[in-house]
Every structure is written in C-alpha cells, then in structure tokens.
Amino acid sequence: MSFAVANLELETLEARYGEVALLPQTDGSFYVILECVRLLPGWCQRTTRVAFVLPVAYPAAQPDCFFADESIRAGRVGGGGLGCRPASLI
Numbered sequence: 001m002s003f004a005v006a007n008l009e010l011e012t013l014e015a016r017y018g019e020v021a022l023l024p025q026t027d028g029s030f031y032v033i034l035e036c037v038r039l040l041p042g043w044c045q046r047t048t049r050v051a052f053v054l055p056v057a058y059p060a061a062q063p064d065c066f067f068a069d070e071s072i073r074a075g076r077v078g079g080g081g082l083g084c085r086p087a088s089l090i
Contacts, residue, residue, distance in 0.1 A: 044073040
C-alpha cells in the first residue's frame, strides 16, 4: 500500500476521531492509532485509545481486528451495574 493511500485514510480518520498516528512498518503495512475514541455507555471510561493494522493489500485486504488500552473495563462510568471489572471477566 502506498503512503498516499494511507494518508487519504488518515485524513478521514482525523476528521472523525481527532488525533491519529500513522506508523509505517517494514513490511509495508501501517499501524494506525486513534488517540481518543469515544465509548458508548456500558464502559468504565468515556474514551480509550484504539489501534489497528492497515494491511499492505488495503483496500482489497481489510483490517481484521483492533486493540484498545488495557485499562478499558465493562461497567458504568462512576460505578454501578456490572462494576468496573476487566471485560474478559464478564
């Protein structure tokens, strides 16, 4: 994938999510990091950082997963409900 294609995607992501980092990898893919993704109700925090890999063959090959900060927990902001336990325990 070319850096030009990645930059076009970067502009779209920045318009929606604000601060975005695009980190080129030696295999031609890119790590994309969204610094402040707003979470829906049901999580213990209002925002989190999200990262995913933009594959070399993008757009024919789509990203297949994403990563979030390990601090993210299911539960309500301010407590209540399920509590603020790790999502893997719910």
